[in-house]
Amino acid sequence: MFSSNGQVNISQEISPTQINKDEYASLKIIVQNSNNVQEITAPSLKNFTVISGPNQESGTSSVNGNVTSFSALIFILKPNKTGKIVIDGSVIKIAGKLYKTNATTLMVKNTTSGNNPSNSNTNPFSNFDPFEERRPSVDFTDYILKKGEHVADKVNKNMLLRLETDKTSCFVGEPIVATYKLYTRLKSESKLSENPAFNGFSVIDLTNPDMESYTRQKLNGREYNVYTIRKAQLYPLQFGNIDLESAELENNIQFIKDDYINENGGNLYNLFDNLGTTMVPQEGIINQAMILKCKPVTILVKPLPESGKPASFSGAVGKFSIEAQLQKTIFSANESGKLVVKIIGSGNMQLLTAPTLLWPAGIDPFDPKVSEDLDKSTIPVSGSKIFEYGFSVNMPGSYSIPPIQFSYFEPGTAVYKTITTKDILFTVSSPTVNPVLPFITSGNKESVSWINKIFDNRGWIIIFIALIMISSLIIWVKKNKNSSVEKNIGLINDDNEKIKQEHVIETSAFNQQNPLIKTAACLDMNGGNNFYSILNTELKYYLSQKFSINLAEINTKSIVTILDKKNINNTIVLQLQQLMQEIEWQLYTPFERNEKMDEVYHKAFEMIQLINGFDIRNL
Helix, strand or coil, rough: CCCEECEEEEEEECCCCCCEECCCCCEEEEECCCCCCEEEECCCCCCEEEEEEEEEEEEEEECCCCEEEEEEEEEEEEECEEEEEEEEECEEECCCEEEECCCEEEEEECCCCHHHEEEEHCEEECCCCCCCCCCCCCCCHEEEEEECCHHHHHHHHEEEEEECCCEEECCCCCCCEEEEEEEEEEEEEEEEEEEECCCCCEEEEEEECCCCEEEEEEECCEEEEECCCCCCCEEEEECCCEECCCCEEEEEEEEEEEEHHCCCCHHHHHHHHHHCCCCCCHHEEEEEEEEEEEEEEEEEEEECCCCCCCCEEEEEEEEEEEEEEECEEEEEEEEEEEEEEEEEEEECCCCCCCCCCCCCCCCHHHCEEEEEECCCCCCCEEEEEEEEEEECCCEEEEECCCEEEEEEECCCCEEEEEEEEECEEEECCCCCCCCCCCCCCCCCCCCCHHHHHHHHHHHHHHHHHHHHHHHHHHHHHHHHCCCCHHCCCCCCHHHHHHHHHHCCCCCCHCCCCCCHHHHHHHHHHCCHHHHHHHHHHHHHHHHHHCCCCCCHHHCCCCCCHHHHCCCCHHHHHHHHHHHHHHCCCCCHHHHHHHHHHHHHHHHHEEEEEEHHCCCCCCC
């Protein structure tokens, strides 16, 4: 064998190393970890009859987690003599240099197997993809069904579905990686019929089922083609023993009949290469449908320790840093301020909640708006989560927001850690007003106000009165023309006041397909001043009626806990929380509201349809 810096390897092997004189052997010339192979010169095979080959093959293999790529030439050989046969090494040209493999030796006994050679157990092929027509991977006998053999036993010996995890114990919020793998030495068509739900976990899928890509791995001393059926990172939401469910795989497996091989001896490579095509008639094939299930795996999820848990801890598990910055540090009392808090790191990022802030007196904060930039392909999830806090200040002056604390649990050290920002200082000036410009006269004449000028001139008085009458007439005509629209908007306003004061919406609206009927009417009439207020109230009333919750208890902070107890899917709950936060944000930011009304309404409508898809009778 040749090895270059532990990377490129070349070798030559014969399998098996001892056969009867009527049996076959497989000669394989292998190059590992090189994409610059220019030429492979096989040794002299004068002492053999070449049944098949040279056949080219390439792929990857994985042994104990070490993945290598390879390419190979394969010959299926029948010996022409008995005794010890030495096969010289092959010559391989790599990047302009010539290398020679080791020689191989085959012992041929002067006995026969007593069967047709094609029935022999010693005719290996390698790398047979069970989902493609080419690349045989194991002995011919894996595909041959002989008389007296049981199909189920043969499948169980050569094909299995396994659930593998990177750990079987973790803390709440610490990810584990679960991988469902198909190990196979057979030819089959497979389909995932039962997908695990992963109840009790927040789930991030890492791969989609891929029946084209596979690796070579050994299991219990035997080599298999391995396909990843599903791979996901799971974040446990509660402690205790939690079972990862089994998956179910439907398989249509093909075997070739022993009798058909006896009747069609010759080039076995072509025979098995055409397995599953019209070139092999139906009477020569046995199709067997079987369902494979893997064993479930129990994960011990440990609770986060109570000892040393900070008051500011809210469930973050991983490793994080924190940044905070004001959009403006100087603004007037009639402007809104915005504080941006950014959590950066890796861990259960998708489950992080907004840090609690200690606002100084005189500041009226709004619920934060949440956005994120996450790389969910990393384990654990990494990236950043951003919380934008809007607030208003009534009185001018200098203010200081105390340091913001964020606590997290680091599973590697099993220790709680707390990080903080610095004091955040800002200044609020007096409200800005639009100045009234006086009339200015030239020279030494005194300035005269416009009202004095009017009463100093009777003609101006007449003009003034005429303008008032004309303006009143125009306003009356316009008001009369739009009376129907104003009447509808007035009804909406009246209803909205009743909603705010009494938290009551007609039961008939709730029973309709769209509980947001008043919001829709407001949207159609461009009633921007009332849209978000009505939407906020109707959505909360819908949730109150749907889940039998006190209306006063529903807010952006409590909704996650409330619906989690109702067994609503965690992803839907988080989406609902973000929607409620966005509605409240729009309530206090009128400069953004009008252009987003249609988008926010459709989000709320789709959320209601999604929730209605759940059967609440079982909640």
